[in-house]
Structures are given as structure tokens and as C-alpha cells.
Amino acid sequence: MHRRGQYGKTRSWNLRERRMARPREFDEEAVLDAAMQCFWRRGYEATSVRDLIDKTRITGASLYNAFGDKRALFIKSLDRYVEHSVADRIRRCEALPPREAIEAFFSDVLKRSLEDPERKGCMLVNTALDAAPPDEAFRENVAAVLMRIEMFFLGRIESGQADATIASLLPAEDMARHLLSVLMGLRVLARVRPEPALLKGIVASALGMLDCARKEKALPAI
Secondary structure, three states: HHHHHHHHHHHHHHHOOOHOOOOOOOOOOHHHHHHHHHHHOOOOOOOOOHHHHHHOOOOOOHHHHHHHHHHHHHHHHHHHHHHHHHHHHHHHOOHHHHHHHHHHHHHHHHHHHHHOOOOOOHHHEEEEEOOOOOOOHHHHHHHHHHHHHHHHHHHHHHHHHHOOOOOOOOOOOHHHHHHHHHHHHHHHHHHHHHHHHHHHHHOOOOOOOHHHHHHHOOOOOO
């Protein structure tokens, strides 16, 4: 009995090794993109494993072997969204002068929001709103990305204040947090009221904060 049990373990382990060594018969990047789109449209809670299987076009076993359970797949999907949306936008905008960088960031957000016929909104913001209260990991992931955006705003504002292209009337930290709040609200509002004039007006008001002190300096002394 003992030897049979040992043999059974060895055989099971060998089978597992062979399964792990077998090359995957699907494009992992394409599958992750499909899963990301599914979660983005439906949200974490409303997305079933069946939905994921249908959208990715691979078996449930392959999905779990490659990515883990639904929760792990969601986190990987969110990471992919952040890398291809938020991180990419920050990288592009960081190459611009301070004031232009912030304006370009919001212009890109506006463009994506207004050109999305499905009104999916921002997957990051959706996750922040939809995450169940006990799910600390989801909240921590979202908070880390929001901090990354805030640090981008802060860095550009500090650089702009240093070369006098951005107002110095308010502390840079306060201005960065205000822009982050505007960004979050803009993404939510764009889902229910995707009106170009409304959204552009909100952005224009937020960007006007960057210029108000410079305009005041241009006024003649009384």
C-alpha cells in the first residue's frame, strides 16, 4: 500500500510536470486583452467565469493554468490596463513642457471618453467605485495608481512653478490633488453625460487654475 501510494504521487507529479512543460496553444497577450475588455465592460462582480471563457475562447482549465483564479486574472487585467493606458499616457506627457504636459494628459482623457461609444469609462475608476469594501488588495492597487498620477501632476506643477509657466498662488501639492479629483470626476461624469461642451468646460476650468497667478501678475499695478 505504501509503495502504491508513493507511485501514485510520483505519477501525478510527472503528469503535472508534463502539463507545465507543454507549450501553450494560445496567445497569452491576446487572451489577457480579451479578459481585460470583459472586466472593463462588466466590472469584476458582474463578470462570470463563463463570460471569460466565452470572450477569451479558451477552456476554463487553460485559463486557470495560465492566470490563476478569476481574482488573479482581474488584477493582471487591471495591471495591463494601467500599463497601456495610464502609464503610457504619463510617459508621453512627461516629455512635454510642464504646462503642456498637463493639458495633453487631460486632452487624451477627453478624447478617449468622448470617442467611446460603449461609455465604459476608466477601468481604474470603475474598480475604485465597484470594489467590495473588504477587498483591500483592489483598493491598494487603485490607490497606488492614483498616487502615480498625482505624482505626475505634482512633478509637472513643481517644474512649471520653478520656470514661472505655472501659477505659484497655491501649493503644488494642493493643485496636484485638485487635478486628480477633477480627473476622477470627469471619468465618472463622462459615462452618464458624455457632452463635449460640458466636459471640455470642466477641463478648461481646471487648467485655468494653472494660469491664474501669471495673469494676475500681468495686470497693471493700481
